[in-house]
Amino acid sequence: MKITAIKTAATRGHGMHLWVKVETDAGVTGLGECVHGGMQAIAIIEFLAPKLVGRDPFAIDAIFEEMRRSHVFDGGAGGALITALTGIELALWDLKGKALNTPVYELMGGKFRDKIWVYADCEIDPGMDFDQIKQVVDEVLERGFTALKVDIDIGAYSTRRGNQTFTVVKDRFNYHAGQIEHDRMVELVDMVTRAAGKGVAVAVDIHTRLDTPSAIRVAQDLAPYHLLWIEEPVPPENIDAMREVKRHSKNPICAGENLYLRHGLRELIEKQAVDIIMPDLPKCGGLSEGRKSANMAELYYMGFAPHNVSSPIGTLASAHVCATAPNFVVLEFHWLHRDYWTTIIKEKTDIIKDGYIELSDRPGIGVELDEEVARQYQWPGTKWFAD
Ligand SMILES: [Mg+2]
Structure with missing residues (x-):
């Protein structure tokens, strides 16, 4: 299985709730959420996405650590870069759980x-x-x-x-x-x-x-x-x-x-x-x-x-x-x-x-975002799961 795309959308709530969707060539997707990353986190994910296309989505810790270390001069110790990676990380856990039909806690x-x-x-x-x-x-x-x-x-x-x-x-x-x-x-x-x-x-x-x-x-x-x-x-x-x-x-x-x-x-x-x-x-x-x-x-x-x-x-x-x-x-x-x-x-x-x-035994994180409802609260000036 390979990552084919990483897309974002953002909703108003307690500040910005940034949704990160990871898509694969197997048709399995994962959805993560990160908070307090601001518009910067969206730009960072757009910057990182091409580096992750073609990668094995199951290598969650390795992907996270590789991205963090290779951008250590750009904020790899804390702040928006870490929050952006966090959104991707949550999506990868959701994806892996769904692909293996297993809840994340397992x-x-x-x-x-x-x-x-x-x-x-x-x-x-x-x-x-x-x-x-x-x-x-x-x-x-x-x-x-x-x-x-x-x-x-x-x-x-x-x-x-x-x-x-x-x-x-x-x-x-x-x-x-x-x-x-x-x-x-x-x-x-x-x-x-x-x-x-x-x-x-x-x-x-x-x-x-x-x-x-x-x-x-x-x-x-x-x-x-x-x-x-x-x-x-x-x-x-x-x-x-x-x-x-x-x-x-x-x-x-x-x-x-x-x-x-x-x-x-x-x-x-x-x-x-x-x-x-x-x-x-x-x-x-x-x-x-x-x-x-x-x-x-x-x-x-x-x-x-x-x-x-x-x-x-x-x-x-x-x-x-x-x-x-x-x-x-x-x-x-x-x-x-x-x-x-x-x-x-x-x-x-x-x-x-x-x-x-x-906690249920549903695979991945275990709940699905209703994108239609979430979009009613779309953060102004952001894309909605577009390339
Ligand atoms: Mg407090």
Whole structure:
């Protein structure tokens, strides 16, 4: 079997969802998804495609590594080049599974579990009161989720003190949390965990927006809440700073959504600067890299909880890796208010039921993109699976 063409299309969603279709002379095709690669990723795939025509599509790791190494001067360590290769990588796994009539998880060594626990990323505004927060949380719980994540980094919000309303605006560049901001972060966690109740896992994301002393103070004051994790309390560039925060936190620290490849995660893992790694598989290098990263983290008894903003295609692709990683904790779902979550696939069903993805024995990734529906959300100025 030989690759005959690689084509792309792009859809609006959580940013751009780039579809990558690999075609072969045997008539078998594979479809992958990558995210956060931007228009650059499309141009990179167009550039790489002629090099891959005529190649054996089953040599997934070799193709990925050859392309990465031969373009190491063009961004082979991270960024759009890796994301573009990721889209191709996912498509190759889908193709290989279909050609062999086997689900991807079987090709990756088999399952440790049949059901993949999923958490819902939900949006709260830092100015919300308890009733408003409860409404957001209830909506998620009513959909069957037993785990959720909220953002507690504060940009601007209004608060009432007595009968006066203050608008607090956090300095965008100074990552020090003042007393009001600190108190509000803790207050938000208190309200969300009370709204969720016992038995619901709550993770909180700080989006790297604190300096080290502020992050340590927040981590210490969140100790009583038994959170699923505190995500990216400080920026990811300084691993030692992350480790300092971890040393002071009773709650697990989770980071890594903006790192690429195993290489990007290595120092975070080796220095044990976090408790859980969270690579975004349809962005950071694909399924093989995800599996290998999970295995690296496992050596340090760290959890693996992939970040995920993808459609059902990329989400299910990630779920295959989650099934094959012993240290998998939970997978993200980020399409709460996008109703084409179910219509964008031909199956017309929610792949998440009662907060879990149950893996089927369908070949490849296991769901098909409904191109007609996806095209209704086509990214302006992009081609639709054309040569
Ligand atoms: Mg995050």
